[in-house]
Amino acid sequence: MTVAVASPTSSTTARFSPRWLSDRLGGLVLHVVVIGLTVAWMVPTIGLLITSFRQSADISNSGWWTALSPPFKFTLDNYSQMFAASNLGQSLFNSFMISIPATIIPVTLAAFAAYAFAWMKFPGRDWIFLALVGLLAVPLQLTFIPVTTEFVKLGLTPQHLTAIGLPPFIPLWLAHAGYGLPFSIYLLSNFFRALPSDLFESAEIDGAGTLTVFFRIVLPLSVPAIASLVIFQFLWVWNDLLVALIYVGGVATVAPVTVTLVNLVGSYGQNYQLLTAAAFFSMIVPLVVFLSLQRYFVRGILAGSVKG
Template sequence: MSIAVADRPGTAATAARFSPRWISDRLSKVVLHVAVIGLTAAWIVPTAGILVTSFRPFSKISTSGWWTALAPSFSFTVDNYSKVLGSSNLGQSFFNSFMISIPGTIIPIAIAAFAAYAFSWMKFWGRDWIFLGIVGVLAIPLQLSFVPVLSFFVAHGITSANLSWAPFLPVWLAHTGYGLPFSIYLLANFFRALPSDLFESAEIDGAGTLTVFFRIVLPLSVPALASLVIFQFLWIWNDLLVALIYVGGAPEVAPLTVTLANLTNSLGQGYHLLTAAAFFSMIIPLIVFLSLQRYFVRGILAGSVKG
C-alpha cells in the first residue's frame, strides 16, 4: 500500500516550518538583530575613537585620524593622562563633583518619594490639578529660571562666598528644584501600579501612613528608585551649566566638568587633553550605571501598564 504524501511523517511539520508566516518571523528577527548591531556600532565607534585618541601623541592627533593608529607601526603614549592629572586640579574637582552629585541626588529623590506617595494613595483637595501642574513644569526649559533663581540667592545671601560652611548649598537647592518634577512623575506612576490590596491589608492590620510607606512602598519600589538614581546622578555629574552658574569656577568649589572645560584656552590650545580627561570623568558614571543597570529596565517600564 502506498502512503499519501500528506501522510508522510514530518511533511506537515516541514510545511509549517517553511510557511510564509515562519519566513516572515525569521526575516523580522534578522532585521531586528541587524538594526540593534548597527545602532550599537554607531554608539561604540565614536567612543572607541576617543579612547584611541587619548593614547596618541599630539603630533599624531593633529595630522591624522584616530583609525590610522590601529595599523602598524603603533604609536601610543600615556602623556595625555599624565598632563591631565598633573597640570589640573582634578583631585579637588573630583571631590567637588561628589559633594555636588550625592546630596543633589539624595535630596530630590527623598522629597519626591514622599510627594509621589501622597499623589498616588492619599486624597486631598486639588491633588490631580497639582500633579498636572508638576508634570507641566517638565516642559519649561530650566535655563529660563537661571536669572530669577540666582537673583533670589544673591538677595538672600545664599551664595558660595557667603556660605563658607556649606558652599555647595546653592547648587543643591537648584538641582533639587530641577529634579523634583521628573522624580515625582516617575515615582507616582510606579506607586500607582502597586496592588491596592496591600494597602487595604495594612490598614486592617493597623499600619499607619508612615509604616506603610517605609515598610511596604519603599521596599517594593527599589527598581524605580534605582532608575531615578541613575538618571539624577548622571545628569548632575555631567552637568556644567548649572554648577558654573550657582557655584562658579573657583578651584575650591569647581566640579570636574568645569575643570575639564578650562583645560582648553580661548585659542583652543590643549584640546588634545580633553580625550584623556573625558575618560577620566567617565569612571564614576560607568560604575553607577553598571551597578544599578539590572534595575534600570524594570524601573523604566514600571507603571507603564496597570496590572
C-alpha cells in the first residue's frame, strides 16, 4: 500500500484544503459585494459632481460620463450663477439658526428622558416607552395639518413671531424636536440600559444623586451614542425641505438653504444645472459635521470598567 491518500489536516489554514478555499472565496465574495455596493452608491453622486462643472448646453445633450474623455470642457459657471441668483448667505444663516437648536433641543430632552426610561422606576414606565416607540411609525405627513392649525392658533407663524420680536424659527425648532424625539429617546435609552448596573449601584453607595450620576457618569460614557445622534439629527434637519416648506413656507427671510435651492429651479425645470452646483455646495456643512464628529464613533469606551 504505497498509495498516498491525502489525509485531512487538522490545521484550518492548510493550503488548498476545502476550508481554506471557502475562507478565501468567502472573503473574496464579501469584498466584491462591498466594493460593488459602494461603487453603485457613489455613481450618482460622482455624476452629479461632474455635471455641476459642465456647461448647461452639454448637460442636456450628452451623459455626464462623456465629460470624462477629452476634450475636457469644465467650467465654474454653474457655481457663479448659483451664487448670483440666490440669497445664499441669508439662507445659510437660516439653516444654521434652524439646525443647531433643532439638534440641541431634542438631543438634550432625549438624554434626560432616556435616562429616566432606562434607570428610574416609575409607574407606567414600560407603557409610556412603548407608546413612544409606536410614535416612530407615525408618518410625518399625517401631522402637518393639525400641527399647522395649532401653530396658527398659538401665533407660532414666522410673521407673527417677527412682529412680537421672537425668533421666527420657533415653529421649526418645535416641529423638528417633536419629530426627532421618539427616535432619539429610543436610541439613547437602549444605550443607557446597556451600561453596567454595577456602576450605578457603586455610584449610589458613593453618595452620588440622580443628577450627579447623569452628568458625571452617564453622559461621559455615552459620548459615542450622543455624537451619532447629533449627526443623525443635524443631517436630517439640515437636509429637510418638507417640514421647512410647510411651517415657514414662503417667507424668504426664514427659508433654509434647501428651500432656497429648490426655488432656483424654475417651474418648468429650467436652470436644472444650477441645482447640481447647489447640491454640492449644500453638502459641505454636513460633511464637515460628520467628519468632525466621526472620531467619537470609537467603540469600546467602556473597556476596562468591568471584568478583568
